[in-house]
Amino acid sequence: MEKQISKGLKIWLWFVIIMNGLSAISNVTKIGQNALGSIISIVLEAVLIYSCVLIMFQMKKFGFKLMCIAAGxxxxxxxxxxxxxxxxxxxxxxxxxxxxxxxxxxxxxxxxVAAICPLITYFLMKSQWDMFE
Structure with missing residues (x-):
């Protein structure tokens, strides 16, 4: 039997991916105003998107840990x-x-605000925590 994440977690992770993608695009347009801040933000958005991909498609607990680090x-x-x-x-x-x-x-x-994403992700993952590698 193939492992699958819950529907709620999947919807939440897609929401996070879309919102962080839009935020990264927004920061690209602001790069002329504050280059360093925009670049840092774009990198953090990319890390958050990657962490969601790790959780959703590769079933890795490391994705959640990476999400917490990026949020911190x-x-x-x-x-x-x-x-x-x-x-x-x-x-x-x-x-x-x-x-x-x-x-x-x-x-x-x-x-x-920074704590909300990892907290919601954790609450949606915790019932399936042992399923993740």
Missing amino acids: VNAVVSVLIVILAGVVAGAAMGSASAGIAGGLVGAVLVVI
Whole structure:
């Protein structure tokens, strides 16, 4: 009997692939505005897509681990960018502390968003965890 992932997990992974593909395309169009940030984002999107492919087609637990690593790196990079943007905006307004506070609120939101993809994937995988290599 051939191993198959659940329908819910398959739909979720296709959704993640499509959304990350669209995000990568969006970042390609922004490469002139912020080359380093766009390139980092494009690489992370590609890693997330590859991790979904590993889970869906090759039934590898490593795909989930790779997804977690990419989400963690994305969270760290995004937090640094959001805090830096808050500091710059605060300095421009004459209130660095207000900018830092705004940056910290944004950073918390970034961490929450970065954790959603691996969490949903885990909850959809956990009932079939032993099936994955």
